[in-house]
Amino acid sequence: LSALVSVSEKLLADTKVPAFAELETRSYQLSDEAHKVHSFRTGEEFLVKTPITEANAIAIADVYLAGQLPADAVLDSVTPITAQDVTVAYNVRYERVLDGKRIESNDYNNHISLLVNDGIVASESILWPTISAAPKSTLSVMSVARAVEIAALELANYAKKPITIVDAEVVYANGADGVIVPGYALISETGHRIIVNATNGLIIQ
Numbered sequence: 436l437s438a439l440v441s442v443s444e445k446l447l448a449d450t451k452v453p454a455f456a457e458l459e460t461r462s463y464q465l466s467d468e469a470h471k472v473h474s475f476r477t478g479e480e481f482l483v484k485t486p487i488t489e490a491n492a493i494a495i496a497d498v499y500l501a502g503q504l505p506a507d508a509v510l511d512s513v514t515p516i517t518a519q520d521v522t523v524a525y526n527v528r529y530e531r532v533l534d535g536k537r538i539e540s541n542d543y544n545n546h547i548s549l550l551v552n553d554g555i556v557a558s559e560s561i562l563w564p565t566i567s568a569a570p571k572s573t574l575s576v577m578s579v580a581r582a583v584e585i586a587a588l589e590l591a592n593y594a595k596k597p598i599t600i601v602d603a604e605v606v607y608a609n610g611a612d613g614v615i616v617p618g619y620a621l622i623s624e625t626g627h628r629i630i631v632n633a634t635n636g637l638i639i640q
Contacts (some may be wrong), residue, residue: 439594440587443601449579471561484521485552489513492525492551499549499556505563507531508547516550524552531563533607539620539630540609541639566615576617576633579603583621585636590629599624608632608639 487495492513497504511530515522531538531545538545548560577585583600590598600621608618608630617633630639 439597440591441597441599442583442587443599446583446600446603447580449603450581451578472559483523485523485525487525487551487554489515489525491554492527495551495554495556496527496549500547504529504547505531507533507566508563511546524550524557526550533566533615536606537604537620538607538609538615539618539628541630542609577636579619582619582631582633582636586619586621586629586631586638589636589638598627600629605633606630610639 493510508529509532511528512526514526514528516524516526527549529547543562545564546560546562549556550558583603587600601624602622604620604622606618606620607615610616610618610632618639619631619633621629621631623629631637632639
């Protein structure tokens, strides 16, 4: 599509409208709430190899969040934190889903992120604002092919090196003014995710 941005033929041929087309008269809005970060231990304590495993970290997170984990939260990843080539902690991260689809943005995704070390939660980062229904509006959803064409042209305006879009996932996107809209996560060959609005193909700002 341009000298810097290319798209796989598979995506350019994908003219179907995804499942959230049936939700095209529904939208959601995020309330304004602060991003909460709490640390319970100092950085110096993370220099010793942790005795726990990834499975232990998940179990500890489950206990810590018992009765408090939102119904729309799903386990997204468990990432080992290393220092001096040893695992000193695990980051257990949950992300948000709506109607079975992830809510994503090109900035900060809704998340609950716990740093687990030596059998306890050492710190937490939470961005989980209240979702409320917004006034209904008519949203016409584009196909993947049409949305990726528009997004690729916009992306070409500020891409500094070649980008190849190889896949796309159906998601919800944090649109303008906090309204959640149908979206696509365009996935580059390096795994980078670019979130676009499925109603107009524009990259979410």
